[in-house]
Structures are given as C-alpha cells and as structure tokens.
Amino acid sequence: MKEEQNKSTLSKIWLKDIFFITIGIFSAAFGLESFLLPNRFIDGGVTGISLLITETSNLPLYVLIILVNIPFLILGLRLIGRSFAFKATSAILGLALTLALIEFPEITQDKLLVAVFGGFFLGAGIGLSIRGGGVLDGTEVLAIYLSKRFGPKIGDIIIIINVIIFLAAAYMLSIEAALYSMLT
16 A cells, blocks of 8 residues: 555656746747747857857757757766656756757847747746756756865856857857847
8 A cells, every 4th residue: 555655646746847947948049949049149058058059050949959969868867866867868858859849939139038938938947947856057057066076066066067158159159149148
C-alpha cells in the first residue's frame, strides 16, 4: 500500500515537472521568436551566446541552443545528478524543437516593448523550467560549479558572464542593440 502511494506521489511530481518545463519551453520560444530574434536583440547566458552567433553567422538558433549547451549538460550530470541532467536535456531539446518547428508571429518592432516583453516571456520560460527541475540555459550550471569551486555567489557569476556577452554584442552588433538587450 505504501509503495503504491510513493509511486503515485512520484508520478504526480513528474507530471508537475513536465507541465512546468513544457510551459517554460513555449514561453521562452514565444519570447525569442515573437520579440527578440526579429529585432536582433539578445539575452544573457547560453541563449545570448547562441543568439549572438546566429546574428553573425548562418547557423540556426535551434542548432546552436543544443551545441552550446552540451558542455554545461555534461557538467550538470557530474555536478548535480542524472535526474537534473535528464530534465535539463529534455528542456533544451524541447526548446530547440519548438524553435525549429513552430513559427510564432512577430508582435512588435517597438524596441522598448521588445526588450520588456521579450525578456518577460524568455525569463518566465527559464523560471518555469527551473521550477520543473530543469534549465533552458546551461549558464546556471556553470555558475553553480564555479560557486562551489571558488566561492562567489551564483548571481555574481551570472552577472559577470552576461557583462562579457553584452560587451561582445556591443562590439559585434551595436551599442544600442546591446543596451536594449541588457533591458531584456
């Protein structure tokens, strides 16, 4: 009897996690395709690196999302565990598939609205995926590792990584694009 209750509880937890990750994937994909990509805005982290490479090459975002995250997924497997690595891999593959297969409409070209709402939907997607036990961006895994290894706070590490990405965006795209991207 108790074993059946445990299985039922685990099933409910996994369903809840799948729900949050799925909603997170669609929210992030909507933010990327409806706001950021058409207006050449980027984000921080692995997503920002992937967006920056997409803007300066002919490689599609959905391919880069997977490729750039691979080392972080391996690190997550070693550092955090199998369940996390499975959920993170599933979330990242789900985001890549959604970006490859679903076309979301461009909502606006107003730069302030793009920064605010693109950031909102992408941030909500990342947060919902984290709530489901996964990630859509491997930068968090690197920040956890560096924090455990060297001591700085996770948030401080993410800020440093993002500053480097936005400086690269200012150089490669434009200062204006980098500033609006920082708002995102």
